[in-house]
Amino acid sequence: MMMMMMMMMTMIIIIIIIIIIIIIIIIIIIIIIIITWWILNRWLKSGDIKGETESTIVAVQDQANSTNYFKNKILKEETESKCRLCKQHKETIDHLTSRCPILAKNEYLMRHDKVCTHLRY
Ligand SMILES: [Zn+2]
Numbered sequence: 001m002m003m004m005m006m007m008m009m010t011m012i013i014i015i016i017i018i019i020i021i022i023i024i025i026i027i028i029i030i031i032i033i034i035i036t037w038w039i040l041n042r043w044l045k046s047g048d049i050k051g052e053t054e055s056t057i058v059a060v061q062d063q064a065n066s067t068n069y070f071k072n073k074i075l076k077e078e079t080e081s082k083c084r085l086c087k088q089h090k091e092t093i094d095h096l097t098s099r100c101p102i103l104a105k106n107e108y109l110m111r112h113d114k115v116c117t118h119l120r121y
């Protein structure tokens with residue numbers, strides 16, 4: 001009987017320790033999410049950039065720039081939704097920033113090199 005009581009107490013202690021560990025992990029994940037959110041949005045609150053630049057960045061994030069695809073599908077204008085440069089794919093923000101075969105030849109490499117010069121110092 002005493003042995004059974006000891007085993008039960010040990011099991012209860014192990015379960016309590018596991019629950020405490022899970023709670024600690026959840027708290028750490030929540031703290032990481034809050035810190036990441038704060039770091040990612042800090043540039044918006046600090047006011048270090050021009051208002052025009054900020055509005056352009058936000059429009060790009062919201063996919064609301066005046067691309068051919070946006071004009072055709074959202075604004076319902078009589079425009080072709082294809083890319084003005086390659087004329088092969090839909091002219092979306094995603095296409096212009098990373099997938100256009102015409103821009104891939106030089107522009108993406110130049111952008112990459114510019115970013116690298118800032119990261120170097
Ligand atoms: Zn294109």
